[in-house]
Amino acid sequence: MAVLEVSDLSKSFGGVLAVQNVSFSVEAGIVYSVIGPNGAGKTTLFNLITGIYRPNSGEIRLDGELVTGRAPHELARKGVARTFQNLQICMNMTAIENVMVGGHLSLDRNLIKGMLRFPSLRCADAVLRDRAAELMVYVGLHAYRDAEAGAMPYGALKRLEIARALAAQPRIIFLDEPAAGFNPTETVEIDGLVRKIADSGITVVLVEHDMKMVMNISDRILVLNYGKKLTEGAARDVRRDPAVIAAYLGKAA
Amino acid sequence: MFSQFLQFMFSGVTVGATYALAALGFTLIYNASNVINFAQGEFIMLGGMLTVFFLKTGLPMPVALALAVAIPAAVGVLVEKLAIEPAKGAEVVGLIIITIGASLVLRGVVQIWLGKGAAAFPAFSGDAPIAVGGAALAPQSLWVLGTTAVIVVALWLFFNRTLAGKAILATSFDPLAAQLVGINTQWVLLVSFALSAAIGAIGGILLTPITMTSYDVGIMLGLKGFVAAVVGGLGNGLGAVVGGLMVGIIEAMSAGYISSAYKDAVPFLLIFVVLFFLPRGLLGAKATERV
Amino acid sequence: MMRTNYGLFVLAAVLLALPLLLPNTYYFDIANRMAINAIIVLGLNLLIGFAGQISLGHAGFFGIGAYASAVLTTHFSWPPIAALCAGAAGAALLAAAIAPPIFRLRGHYLAMATLGLGIVISIVLKNEAGYTGGPDGMSVPAMSAFGWEIFGERQWYWLFAGILLFSVWACQNLIDSPFGRALRALHGSEVASQVVGVNVARYKVTIFVLSAFFASIMGSLTAHYVGFITPDSAEFSHSIELVTMVVVGGMASVFGSVVGAVLLTALPQALTTFEGRETVAFGAILMLSMIFLPKGLVPTLAAKFGGRR
Numbered sequence: 001m002a003v004l005e006v007s008d009l010s011k012s013f014g015g016v017l018a019v020q021n022v023s024f025s026v027e028a029g030i031v032y033s034v035i036g037p038n039g040a041g042k043t044t045l046f047n048l049i050t051g052i053y054r055p056n057s058g059e060i061r062l063d064g065e066l067v068t069g070r071a072p073h074e075l076a077r078k079g080v081a082r083t084f085q086n087l088q089i090c091m092n093m094t095a096i097e098n099v100m101v102g103g104h105l106s107l108d109r110n111l112i113k114g115m116l117r118f119p120s121l122r123c124a125d126a127v128l129r130d131r132a133a134e135l136m137v138y139v140g141l142h143a144y145r146d147a148e149a150g151a152m153p154y155g156a157l158k159r160l161e162i163a164r165a166l167a168a169q170p171r172i173i174f175l176d177e178p179a180a181g182f183n184p185t186e187t188v189e190i191d192g193l194v195r196k197i198a199d200s201g202i203t204v205v206l207v208e209h210d211m212k213m214v215m216n217i218s219d220r221i222l223v224l225n226y227g228k229k230l231t232e233g234a235a236r237d238v239r240r241d242p243a244v245i246a247a248y249l250g251k252a253a
Numbered sequence: 254m255f256s257q258f259l260q261f262m263f264s265g266v267t268v269g270a271t272y273a274l275a276a277l278g279f280t281l282i283y284n285a286s287n288v289i290n291f292a293q294g295e296f297i298m299l300g301g302m303l304t305v306f307f308l309k310t311g312l313p314m315p316v317a318l319a320l321a322v323a324i325p326a327a328v329g330v331l332v333e334k335l336a337i338e339p340a341k342g343a344e345v346v347g348l349i350i351i352t353i354g355a356s357l358v359l360r361g362v363v364q365i366w367l368g369k370g371a372a373a374f375p376a377f378s379g380d381a382p383i384a385v386g387g388a389a390l391a392p393q394s395l396w397v398l399g400t401t402a403v404i405v406v407a408l409w410l411f412f413n414r415t416l417a418g419k420a421i422l423a424t425s426f427d428p429l430a431a432q433l434v435g436i437n438t439q440w441v442l443l444v445s446f447a448l449s450a451a452i453g454a455i456g457g458i459l460l461t462p463i464t465m466t467s468y469d470v471g472i473m474l475g476l477k478g479f480v481a482a483v484v485g486g487l488g489n490g491l492g493a494v495v496g497g498l499m500v501g502i503i504e505a506m507s508a509g510y511i512s513s514a515y516k517d518a519v520p521f522l523l524i525f526v527v528l529f530f531l532p533r534g535l536l537g538a539k540a541t542e543r544v
Numbered sequence: 545m546m547r548t549n550y551g552l553f554v555l556a557a558v559l560l561a562l563p564l565l566l567p568n569t570y571y572f573d574i575a576n577r578m579a580i581n582a583i584i585v586l587g588l589n590l591l592i593g594f595a596g597q598i599s600l601g602h603a604g605f606f607g608i609g610a611y612a613s614a615v616l617t618t619h620f621s622w623p624p625i626a627a628l629c630a631g632a633a634g635a636a637l638l639a640a641a642i643a644p645p646i647f648r649l650r651g652h653y654l655a656m657a658t659l660g661l662g663i664v665i666s667i668v669l670k671n672e673a674g675y676t677g678g679p680d681g682m683s684v685p686a687m688s689a690f691g692w693e694i695f696g697e698r699q700w701y702w703l704f705a706g707i708l709l710f711s712v713w714a715c716q717n718l719i720d721s722p723f724g725r726a727l728r729a730l731h732g733s734e735v736a737s738q739v740v741g742v743n744v745a746r747y748k749v750t751i752f753v754l755s756a757f758f759a760s761i762m763g764s765l766t767a768h769y770v771g772f773i774t775p776d777s778a779e780f781s782h783s784i785e786l787v788t789m790v791v792v793g794g795m796a797s798v799f800g801s802v803v804g805a806v807l808l809t810a811l812p813q814a815l816t817t818f819e820g821r822e823t824v825a826f827g828a829i830l831m832l833s834m835i836f837l838p839k840g841l842v843p844t845l846a847a848k849f850g851g852r853r
Contacts, residue, residue, distance in 0.1 A: 076741035090732020107722040114721025357827025521660035
């Protein structure tokens with residue numbers, strides 16, 4: 001059964017049809033990329049699936065369970081994690097605390113126990129802190145273990161978001177342009193990281209503009225154009241599809 | 254029955270016009286600087302208090318009025334220069350505190366200088382009420398409504414027909430872009446504060462013959478003007494006027510028909526009702542955050 | 545993360561030493577008022593500084609606690625502890641009821657709604673003169689619990705000092721706990737916290753209720769302490785004083801709350817010339833501290849001297 005099944009999803013903002021009748025499914029454990037020109041609706045699609053927007057119509061299923069229109073924090077419970085195109089880092093906290101927030105659901109969040117400093121809470125917190133530190137190493141941020149989030153460079157923050165998403169121990173992770181703003185070397189590193197994540201069994205759904213990275217890493221690709229599905233299939237087939245080439249590069253003059 | 258309704262309507266619309274002017278002041282400043290100027294009420298107070306003061310010193314009415322509008326405008330500029338400008342980029346809470354501080358300073362100064370007593374001056378065209386449909390309409394109310402209408406129209410013309418006005422509007426939409434096309438956003442801010450203070454002062458002057466003035470009238474008037482601006486939709490000029498009138502009328506109706514003891518609570522209860530259904534006010538923009 | 549809690553020890557030492565240094569009951573009274581404000585501000589700072597929300601009507605909850613204690617003990621002969629609990633429960637319930645719709649609002653709209661709440665509460669307290677004695681206020685019997693009456697500034701001092709110490713400790717714990725971390729994350733990025741599973745709406749309501757609870761309890765205790773209350777205790781100006789203490793002392797800083805409360809409680813005492821100048825001075829201080837110390841006193845000093853918080 002597919003981990004993610006999207007049927008006939010549509011969303012419009014006022015008169016703008018951001019996503020129109022998009023359907024696709026993602027098998028467990030693969031790397032699934034969503035590509036398309038700017039404005040094609042990729043981030044909107046992500047926002048719909050991760051509960052940030054409510055679709056106007058259509059269905060979303062997670063492991064067969066209907067989750068359309070559920071709030072983001074409910075989807076987190078179901079093993080959905082994501083990063084953001086426009087960084088959403090908590091600059092008022094340290095780097096490691098940002099990652100620890102990712103593991104929020106694994107802890108006892110009781111207010112009273114927190115105020116009274118219950119030992120069980122302190123222990124679990126310490127365990128999470130260690131796990132967060134390991135995750136930072138995993139994504140290549142060992143140098144920033146004790147840093148304030150506000151002091152970190154852009155590239156490090158993008159990795160931090162990935163660490164935070166992983167802290168939630170998700171089934172499926174949505175990466176929205178993880179390599180945006182990276183130079184070729186950094187892109188290769190992110191490429192490796194994404195591959196590492198996929199190899200660990202987490203399903204990865206990716207939005208990316210860097211075609212080299214996408215072709216390198218993806219098992220399947222969905223191509224969006226003007227909010228509609230242009231085509232979908234195995235990476236090597238999509239790369240040769242004339243309609244896709246036309247959409248990206250324009251018709252030959 | 255009808256005449257009673259009409260009576261409440263008259264007082265509601267009259268005070269509502271003042272709220273509308275206060276709300277317009279809030280809107281102007283909010284648009285120019287994203288700041289809610291809690292000192293707006295004090296400008297209203299200054300209008301009335303200064304007129305009383307200047308009349309007492311023997312100055313003729315027109316001169317007193319002119320000063321009572323010009324001085325608050327200057328004070329508005331001062332507030333912008335001394336309070337808002339140095340605090341660029343502060344958090345919303347911080348800015349609110351600063352303007353509250355400014356309002357305290359203004360109120361305190363007036364309290365020391367002019368004392369705590371209430372005062373008024375005669376209505377502009379006498380007190381003989383005009384009988385309309387069995388209700389009594391004070392001539393001063395006509396002054397309030399008429400002047401408010403003139404101001405609203407003048408503002409509309411200014412913002413939509415003059416280059417200066419459009420520059421201010423442009424700044425409110427996107428300050429950086431406005432700067433990049435050569436608009437002096439500093440000047441825009443100063444003008445907005447001066448204008449909004451002047452408008453508030455005019456409102457205060459007009460209302461004084463009806464409700465008297467004192468050093469602390471600014472608090473409630475300012476707060477209710479703020480309510481009106483929020484109810485109508487922060488940043489929307491038409492919303493400010495609609496909000497002001499709405500607040501005034503509903504307040505008067507409640508005071509008349511339900512309970513006058515809770516009159517002051519009505520605008521604030523209104524806030525809950527409106528914001529519950531329309532989280533951005535009646536005419537406020539719907540915004541979606543891009544993530 | 546084990547770090548020795550120097551701040552708490554220093555505070556405890558100060559609180560223990562103070563009675564030896566204060567010359568007479570007048571100073572004890574000031575110390576008590578400082579402690580009262582500090583405890584309220586601790587709760588308020590959780591909402592404003594840590595969770596990044598706002599409340600311009602918090603004095604309303606203080607008023608609810610104060611009048612619940614006053615009315616129930618005077619008119620209905622309730623024991624003070626029961627009245628205090630009833631007040632706190634009432635304030636918490638009101639906060640819980642009104643928070644879900646209010647916290648769907650943002651920024652200035654949210655500020656306005658909280659402002660409105662405070663004002664409506666103070667108007668109700670002024671108008672229901674039959675119970676509350678109206679604008680002139682009412683007197684309140686002394687505080688007694690389990691047959692023992694608290695009498696005099698010194699006895700109250702120990703009570704307030706104890707509550708303050710406990711509150712500081714509890715708030716520090718809360719900030720470091722999973723709940724507190726989620727709260728701070730909410731402030732940093734609401735959408736990011738949502739996607740990791742934080743029910744943002746529920747957290748906002750919870751912290752609002754908690755801070756209302758703090759304010760109400762202190763309202764009740766203050767009523768018994770002073771022996772007299774007026775609706776001014778629920779006024780807008782009182783709400784602003786509280787917010788100012790948060791902001792001047794330092795948002796998102798536990799000790800900032802204490803420092804802010806201490807300074808701004810002492811200030812009116814220091815400005816005991818007649819009222820107008822006091823207003824001007826208070827206003828000027830607000831403006832100056834927000835302009836030059838936007839982060840508040842304690843965080844600014846902490847950053848200068850390299851420490852955290």
